[in-house]
Amino acid sequence: MNRIDASFKSAEAESRLVLAPYVTVGYPTRESAVELALAYVEAGADMLEIGMPFSDPIADGPTVQLASQIALEGGVWLEDAFNMIERIRSQTDIPLVPMGYVNPFMQFGFDSLARELAAAGADGLIVPDVLPEHADDIEAAHAEHGLYLIRFAAPTTPRQRLRHVGSGAQGFIYCVSVTGVTGSRARLADDLPAYLARVGEATSVPRMVGFGISKPEHLRALHGRAEGAIVASALIDIVQASPPGAGIEAAAAHVRNLAAAA
C-alpha cells in the first residue's frame, strides 16, 4: 500500500487529521533542511511536503518565495532533493511528498524524475502549475513507479470540474483553502466548510487543506471537514524570526502544538 493511503487510514482510525509540515530543500541550508524535517517528524508530523525551489514560484507568497530564493542562492539542484528525501526516508516511514514547479522537472525528464523519486523513497508528487488535462505524461511516469501525482481543488473550481478532477485523484486532493497564494493567515475563509463539502462530494480520496493554515485552532476547525492539513509559511516565518541556531527547535515546537490539535 502507498504510504499516503496508509497514513490516512491510520489517522482515520484515531479520528485525527493528517498533519503535513512543509520543508524547502536547501533551507535554511542543505544540511539543516534535513535536520528541520527530522525535527518535524519527531514532533508528530504524519507526512512531509518537501518543496523544490524554483526561480518563479507563481503560486507562492513572500514567505515561501524567500525560502526558495535562499535555497537557490545556496546552489540547490534537484539532486539535493533526491538526497534529502533519501536521508529522511532512512529515518522514518511517514509519507514524503515532494512539491515543485513543472519546468525544472521537465528539464530533468519526467521518467527520470519518477525513477529517482521512487528510489529515494518518495510517495507522490505535487506540481502546482500542472493541471490534470496537461498531466498525462507526468502522471503515467509516476504511476509506473507507484507514485501518486496529487491533484488540486480551489474555491473557484466549478462543481462539474471538481467531479472531473476528483474522479481521477490519487492519494489525496490538495484543497487550496483560499483564492490566493501561500502564506499565513489569521483566520480561515468563511466559505471554507461549504467548499470542502463540495470537494467531498466530488471525490473519494482524502482532502488535504493548504494555504494559510497556521494555528492549532485552524486544525480544530477542520475536524470533520477535511482529512488533513499542510502547514508551510507559518513554519518558515518561525525559522526566519528565530535567532540563529534556534529556528529548528522553535518551528518543531509549533509542529508539536499543531500535532496536538490535529
Add this chain to the structure above:
Amino acid sequence: MLETGTLPNAAGYYGPFGGRYVPETLVAALDELEASFQRHHRDPAFVAELENLLHFYAGRPTPTYHAARLSRELGGAQVYLKREDLAHTGAHKINNALGQGLLARVSGKRRVIAETGAGQHGVASATVCAMLGLDCVVYMGEEDVHRQALNVARMCTLGAEVISVTSGTRTLKDAINEALRDWVTNVDSTFYLFGSATGPHPYPRIVREFQRVIGREARAQIQELAGGLPDTVVACVNGGSNAIGIFSAFIEDPGVSLVGVEAGGYGGDQGEHAATVESGTPGILHGARSLLLQDEGGQIIGTHSIAAGLDYPGVGPELAYLHHVGRAEFATFGDADALDALELLARTEGIIPALESAHAVAGAIRMASETSSDCVILVNLSGRGDKDMETIAAQLGTRG
C-alpha cells in the same frame, strides 16, 4: 501547408508550444475569459465599438511610410515603416489594451491588473481603464520603474496605481509573477489585461487577435505604396505581440520572409542578452510551454537589454512555433546596434523609435544594405522613443 489558420488547437497549443500551465485557482477565470472572447470578438456590436475606438480614439489606421532617405543612405532595399509609434500612447500596445479593455467591461469586473516592462503596455492599460472608468493596477519591475520613469509618471497621471516589484530580477518576468499572484488572489473581481502574446491559453490567441490590425492595415498599405507584397517583414521580438500582429497577415504568403529581431544585449553569455529563440530551450514559464532562457536545472535566468520591453527570458508560443516549422527566421542585434539604428533613423528621417523598435530597424538596416534596390522591407516601428530619451541621451551623449 502551415495550419496557422486553425491554431491554436482546443487546448491552446501551437504544435509543441502553448497550453495552460497555471494553478487550479485560475482555471475557471481562463475558461470564462476564453468563452467571453469567443462570444464577443466576432460579435458585430463588439467589433463596431472596437473599430470605432481604434479609429477615433487611438488614431488608426496608422500610416505605412516609405523611408526614402534612409533607403538611399543604405543603398539597397526600400525600407517602409509601419508607424505604430503614431498610435495613441505611442506604441502598438493600445490595440490590445482596447480590445481586452472592452472584454473587461463586458465581464463586469471593475478592477484591471496589467504587467509592464518598458511601460508601454502599462500606459496603454492605464489609458484604456481611464477611458472606460475601470480601476487599474500595473505591476512593473523595480529596475524598469527607474529606467522608464516617464512612463511611470504617465500611468500615475492616468490614475493607475503602479506597484514596483522587488522580487527576483526586478524586471518584466517578476512583474508577471506578481501580477499572476494578484490575479490568483483577486480572481473574482479582477480582469488580467495581459500585454504580450504569451502566457496561458487563451492569452496568446487573444493578444494576436487584437494586434492583427497592424498586419491587416500594413498589407493593404504596402501593396498600394510599393505595388506588391514586401520581400521581408521585420519586427522586434520578445513576448512578441507586435511581431505576431504584423506577421499574422503575411504567414500564408510564401514569398514573404518573416524576420524577428531579438535583443542581443552586450554579449552572448548567459545573462548578457535576451535572445530567447536563438539561445533558448523548450520549457514552461508563466503558463505556457515555449522557448526559454534557463539554466541546466530549469531555473529561469536573468536577461539584459537596453530596451526594457525586450528584457524577458521567454517568447510567445506562436512565434516559437513559427520558428520550429521554419516559417519565421530570427536574428539578434545588440544594444549598440539598436542605438546606431536609432541615431541613423533619427538623422535621416526625423523619427526617434523606441529602443525596442530600434532593434527591428537595426535588422532592416543590415538586410537592406545586403539586398538590391527593388527589394522591399517592411518594418514594424512598434513604438516611439520619447520614453527612452534619458537612456538615449546618456548613451549617445557619451559617444564621441
